[in-house]
Amino acid sequence: MPASSATATLNVSAVSGAHEDTNELFARWQHDEDRAAREALVRRFMPLTRSLTRRYGRSSEPFEDLLQVASLGLLKAIDRYDATRGHAFQSFAVPTILGEMRRYFRDSGWAIHVPRGAQERALKVRDAQAQIAGETGHAPTVNQLAEFLELDVEQVIDALQAIQAYETVSLDAPRPGGDEEAPSYGETLGMDDERYELVELDVTLSSVLGHISPRQRMILRMRFMEDLTQTEIAERVGISQMQVSRLLRRSLDQLRMLTREPAEAR
Amino acid sequence: MPNICLKLANKAENVLLVRQALSGLAEVILLDPVELNDLNTAVTEACNNVVLHAYDGAEGPLEVEIHACPPALRVVVRDYGGGIKPRVQNAENAPGGIGLPVIRALAHRAEFVDLDPGPGTEVRMEFSTAAPPTLEEPATELLFEFPPAGSHEPAETMVLAIAPSSLARSVLPRVLSGLAARAHFSTDRIAEAQLLADTLITRTDGSLGASHLSVDVGVAPRVLGLRLGPLHAGSAGELLGEDGDGRDLCGMLDRLADAYEVAPAGSSEVLALQLAARR
Numbered sequence: 001m002p003a004s005s006a007t008a009t010l011n012v013s014a015v016s017g018a019h020e021d022t023n024e025l026f027a028r029w030q031h032d033e034d035r036a037a038r039e040a041l042v043r044r045f046m047p048l049t050r051s052l053t054r055r056y057g058r059s060s061e062p063f064e065d066l067l068q069v070a071s072l073g074l075l076k077a078i079d080r081y082d083a084t085r086g087h088a089f090q091s092f093a094v095p096t097i098l099g100e101m102r103r104y105f106r107d108s109g110w111a112i113h114v115p116r117g118a119q120e121r122a123l124k125v126r127d128a129q130a131q132i133a134g135e136t137g138h139a140p141t142v143n144q145l146a147e148f149l150e151l152d153v154e155q156v157i158d159a160l161q162a163i164q165a166y167e168t169v170s171l172d173a174p175r176p177g178g179d180e181e182a183p184s185y186g187e188t189l190g191m192d193d194e195r196y197e198l199v200e201l202d203v204t205l206s207s208v209l210g211h212i213s214p215r216q217r218m219i220l221r222m223r224f225m226e227d228l229t230q231t232e233i234a235e236r237v238g239i240s241q242m243q244v245s246r247l248l249r250r251s252l253d254q255l256r257m258l259t260r261e262p263a264e265a266r
Numbered sequence: 267m268p269n270i271c272l273k274l275a276n277k278a279e280n281v282l283l284v285r286q287a288l289s290g291l292a293e294v295i296l297l298d299p300v301e302l303n304d305l306n307t308a309v310t311e312a313c314n315n316v317v318l319h320a321y322d323g324a325e326g327p328l329e330v331e332i333h334a335c336p337p338a339l340r341v342v343v344r345d346y347g348g349g350i351k352p353r354v355q356n357a358e359n360a361p362g363g364i365g366l367p368v369i370r371a372l373a374h375r376a377e378f379v380d381l382d383p384g385p386g387t388e389v390r391m392e393f394s395t396a397a398p399p400t401l402e403e404p405a406t407e408l409l410f411e412f413p414p415a416g417s418h419e420p421a422e423t424m425v426l427a428i429a430p431s432s433l434a435r436s437v438l439p440r441v442l443s444g445l446a447a448r449a450h451f452s453t454d455r456i457a458e459a460q461l462l463a464d465t466l467i468t469r470t471d472g473s474l475g476a477s478h479l480s481v482d483v484g485v486a487p488r489v490l491g492l493r494l495g496p497l498h499a500g501s502a503g504e505l506l507g508e509d510g511d512g513r514d515l516c517g518m519l520d521r522l523a524d525a526y527e528v529a530p531a532g533s534s535e536v537l538a539l540q541l542a543a544r545r
Contacts, residue, residue: 048364055310055311056307056368059306090364091367094368094370094371095371098368102300105299110299111300114299139455140453141453143450154282154444156447214460215461236521237518238515238516238520238522
């Protein structure tokens, strides 16, 4: 029964190890290759590892995956730590563990996945928003959304930013009022149909919407999601129809530029 | 000169506002998510130190300055308390004690400086970034001193100063969303507050009497009080006047704000408005 007796040893040493000197444990592992000592060190510094994962992985999920990466960093730190240098293990372990998580973020394409995860969360928030509004007749507060979705307030606030971007993208939403009649977009004087332009841009749009202002996003939303005419938007926002026209033009040009650049760079 | 200054109370919930400001900044200078995560984590640690340790449980100011001219980003987190001495030794047993090692690990450079004259501490952090240098450094530091808020002294205030206006348009709406959420605004009302803030930044840009737009926000239950300045004397009246485009701004304020006025402030003036949560 080597396996179970080893486990028993580990448990005992983990408990008794709580009072054992950290340097002593390092000596036992690094010089005597005592795996129980290594295990005791892992247990001792697991709270540190968890804490670092929580702090650094704030906007990452799932937590358990990242904790595994961080634990790997802890093992590396335990194996490489040189106690004779006189530094506390902690000051060596923190950068090693953070470095491991950082490398994981870079290698796994986390930089791309995070915005995607945020967008999914934004969809949930948007749906909850509609549901609560439907039930109560009022748009919910951030706290209500946070409670409803079991998210923290900050996650909801971030999601609300992303929603503004998302809503402008969802051009496939059915237009109210059916489509037998001539499109209302054409009603505006002297306007090209910007809607088609936006459809063209659709695929890459979500990645760049963050680069236009909230006001531009809101006007785009009113125009394309709520189907308001430029004149109606002008009334709602309190600017002239010409200004709405200019803003729409500018937003579309900006988005076109932003969505083109990466494609041409390839 | 910093691009962003924040003056807040050292409350745990205010650290969220600092992160919102950093997210707004990241959007403008095209910081990649991993760099933003490093920045967020380190700055959060420095702020949490001020929240937890600087004033020994009492309340005091938390100041954050952000210099945002790549390739280096510099952030200073300052307090005027007696606490947060580096506590690196023995920190494994102290909750919150890994903050300083985290800062050291994530920042390209980090210094912990006692203010002279004290009391107080500055954590000065420098982050390297691959982001292109898109922002210019503001010429002068002019943290505008708002006069006392008057009759409705809000429960809590914070002051931001931001330059240039392109940065303000990304940072202020985000910070406002955090404050509006606290004041129990609905999500629709938050969007309106953001729209209004964005419009005001754009419209007052030419009338600013300083390199930075300063904004003072008072938070009370279901009400936000906003003051923007400093504006050249007479310019706020012009913006709101009947002539030219000013009428548009007035119409918008009539619709979206619950009260607004131009108030004198020394040799310049400020635009003050109140936003209620509504329903």
